[in-house]
Amino acid sequence: MSTLIEVRGLTKRFVKDETGIVALRDFGLEVEKGSFVTVLGRSGCGKSTALNLMSGLLKPTEGTVSYRGDPVTGPRTEISYLTQSDTLMPWRDVRRNIEMPMEISGVSKRERREHAEELIRRVGLTGFERHYPRELSGGMRRRASLARMLAGDPETLLMDEPFGALDAQLRTDLQLELLRLWQGSGKTVVFVTHDIEEALLLGDRVVVLGLLGRRVLDKPIELSRPRDADELRVDPTFVSLHREMTEALREGAR
Amino acid sequence: MSTMTETSKTSPESQAGGPANAVPLNRTWWERNGRTTSIWAGRAALVVVFVGLWELTGGWLFDISFTxxxxxxxxxxxxxxxxxxxxxxxxxxxxxxxxxxxxxxxxxxxxxxxxxxxxxxxxxxxxxxxxxxxxxxxxxxxxxxxxxxxxxxxxxxxxxxxxxxxxxxxxxxxVREVDRGLIDAVRLMGGGRADIALKVVLPSSxxxxxxxxxxxxxxxxxxxxxxxxxxxxxxxxxxxxxxxxxxxxxxxxxxxxxxxxxxxxxxxxxxxxxxxxxxxxxxxxxx
The missing domain is CATH 1.10.3720.10 (MetI-like)
Structure with a gap:
């Protein structure tokens, strides 16, 4: 496996009035092609900033992000980013929202329509094509966002606590759905979360971040797939990993 | 995939209304239009009373060369x-x-x-x-x-x-109140300035x-x-x-x-x- 994303010495300082606020200091990460990396950290540790920088939305104060060896200077279509908050266009119905990335890349109207129908079916939104985002529940909006993200056919998915605001049941459903979409697709996923269980359930590898993006722990997770949340809870390996992560998070906060 | 389809039908999250839980209501004409009807009736009554009073009082209460x-x-x-x-x-x-x-x-x-x-x-x-x-x-x-x-x-x-x-x-x-997140979403899809202006700023403003x-x-x-x-x-x-x-x-x-x-x-x-x-x-x- 080759390194797809390489982050080196990334520092981001925001300017507020006369003071600079450091959100991330000297952050580094390498992501292998086709892997599922979960980044675990408490709120305010710079996880979102790191993803914003990796997606090219923000420019770093210092350091570099490279993708396949090219420096990332702005957003690129191979990398898709699912943010914490919904960014569906409120004036477009579900189908037209999902068609949007294809619209921008110039896919013909008929193909767009067909592909969108297919994605709608895959995320289980059939029957809601003509609904506007405000007419959907939070979970359905997330699914529409997921479908929109896949519509651009990205190689790499960056996800920032995508299921954070959902109820437990729905969250499990969407986690399974994500794994199903990822497995065998060859796509690379960087998934940010503050939930230890979620990190262990999804990731090939867990990176624990402390304050300002300090890497406290970086560990491959060798639990066999498919992983089942209920079985894992009593699995001794999982239990000891869970303990280790809890310890790392506590350590990171110091 | 089948599990997903099922949850979308059964879970309480679909309370926003959709094909799954639209229930036909057999309401009477008055239940459907009663409120609107009474409001319009009230308006009509107000006009009639006002015009009637104006017509009747003109000439003795008010000087009709003014009113x-x-x-x-x-x-x-x-x-x-x-x-x-x-x-x-x-x-x-x-x-x-x-x-x-x-x-x-x-x-x-x-x-x-x-x-x-x-x-x-x-x-x-x-x-x-x-x-x-x-x-x-x-x-x-x-x-x-x-x-x-x-x-x-x-x-x-x-x-x-x-x-x-x-x-x-x-x-x-x-235009100034456009949600920054929506603009970023279009940038992530590879959209340029024209896409941002036409697909986000214009509809949003x-x-x-x-x-x-x-x-x-x-x-x-x-x-x-x-x-x-x-x-x-x-x-x-x-x-x-x-x-x-x-x-x-x-x-x-x-x-x-x-x-x-x-x-x-x-x-x-x-x-x-x-x-x-x-x-x-x-x-x-x-x-």
């Missing part, structure tokens, strides 16, 4: 209808309103959109725009007479100037622009009529000042009735437009 009476107003309307006065003058005023409104709102929407897209430039212009906005538009009438004469042009422009600022300021506010278009309607009317009151020989404004000058209060009231009918029709038209464009908004934010 006239509904029957006299009606007679005047019938007369004006017969000799064409009503239609000629209404048409003039209506044309002034429409041209003024179109000119002002087109310029306001375009300039608001363009200027607000360049925030620094907008900041530079802001105090000057506000200063111009604060000028009472009536005060411009004498100047416009000097520039454009007392024909229709001057009324059209007076209406346009009034409309312009309302549409401009509301559109600009709409539509709300502000429509507010501007809606509040501007009565002002187009005001602009046109004021222009006519200041100097003219045709139009509803002229009809008012001419009737007043000859102590014909019935004529003044008759013109006012015509003006309010025009205003009501215009409001209705924009209401239709608003309803079409903002179907995606929550119901309580609409009307």
């Amino acid at each position: 006239s009476r509904p029957s006299a107003i009606w007679t005047r309307l019938v007369e004006w209808n017969a000799d064409g006065t009503l239609w000629v003058n209404s048409w003039i005023t209506l044309q002034e309103i429409i041209y003024g409104y179109l000119l002002g709102s087109f310029a306001g929407a375009l300039l608001g959109f363009v200027l607000a897209s360049a925030p620094t430039f907008y900041k530079v212009l802001d105090p000057f725009i506000m200063a111009l906005y604060a000028i009472p538009k009536v005060a411009l009438a004498p100047l416009f007479i000097v520039w454009f004469g007392i024909g229709m042009d001057m009324k059209v422009l007076l209406a346009a100037v009034t409309v312009f600022f309302l549409v401009f300021l509301n559109t600009a506010a709409g 539509m709300t502000g622009m429509l507010t501007g278009l809606k509040v501007a309607i009565p002002y187009a009317l005001i602009g046109a009529v004021i222009g006519e009151l200041v100097a003219s020989n045709r139009g509803l404004g002229y009809l008012i000042s001419n009737s007043a000058a000859t102590f014909d209060t019935a004529g003044v009231f008759a013109t006012l009735v015509v003006l309010s009918v025009i205003a009501a029709i215009l409001n209705f038209l924009v209401g239709l437009l608003d309803h079409r464009v903002s179907r995606w908004k929550p119901a309580e934010a609409r009307s």
Whole structure:
């Protein structure tokens, strides 16, 4: 496996009035092609900033992000980013929202329509094509966002606590759905979360971040797939990993 | 995948309403239309009572040379209808309103959109725009007479100037309030400046622009009529000042009735437009 994303010495300082606020200091990460990396950290540790920088939305104060060896200077279509908050266009119905990335890349109207129908079916939104985002529940909006993200056919998915605001049941459903979409697709996923269980359930590898993006722990997770949340809870390996992560998070906060 | 489809049907999350849980209701006609009917009945009753009292009290409680009476107003309307006065003058005023409104709102929407897209430039212009906005538009009438004469042009422009600022300021506010997250979403899809402007900023600022278009309607009317009151020989404004000058209060009231009918029709038209464009908004934010 080759390194797809390489982050080196990334520092981001925001300017507020006369003071600079450091959100991330000297952050580094390498992501292998086709892997599922979960980044675990408490709120305010710079996880979102790191993803914003990796997606090219923000420019770093210092350091570099490279993708396949090219420096990332702005957003690129191979990398898709699912943010914490919904960014569906409120004036477009579900189908037209999902068609949007294809619209921008110039896919013909008929193909767009067909592909969108297919994605709608895959995320289980059939029957809601003509609904506007405000007419959907939070979970359905997330699914529409997921479908929109896949519509651009990205190689790499960056996800920032995508299921954070959902109820437990729905969250499990969407986690399974994500794994199903990822497995065998060859796509690379960087998934940010503050939930230890979620990190262990999804990731090939867990990176624990402390304050300002300090890497406290970086560990491959060798639990066999498919992983089942209920079985894992009593699995001794999982239990000891869970303990280790809890310890790392506590350590990171110091 | 099948699990997903199932949850979308059974879980309480689909309470937002959808094909899965739409239940047919067998409501009676009164349950469906009762509220609307009583509101309209109330309105009709109010008009009847008001007009009735006015008609009955005129002549002993009030001097009809000042307040006239509904029957006299009606007679005047019938007369004006017969000799064409009503239609000629209404048409003039209506044309002034429409041209003024179109000119002002087109310029306001375009300039608001363009200027607000360049925030620094907008900041530079802001105090000057506000200063111009604060000028009472009536005060411009004498100047416009000097520039454009007392024909229709001057009324059209007076209406346009009034409309312009309302549409401009509301559109600009709409553009500046665009959600940053939506712009980023388009950038992530590989969209350039044109995509951002057309697919995010334009639809998003539509709300502000429509507010501007809606509040501007009565002002187009005001602009046109004021222009006519200041100097003219045709139009509803002229009809008012001419009737007043000859102590014909019935004529003044008759013109006012015509003006309010025009205003009501215009409001209705924009209401239709608003309803079409903002179907995606929550119901309580609409009307």
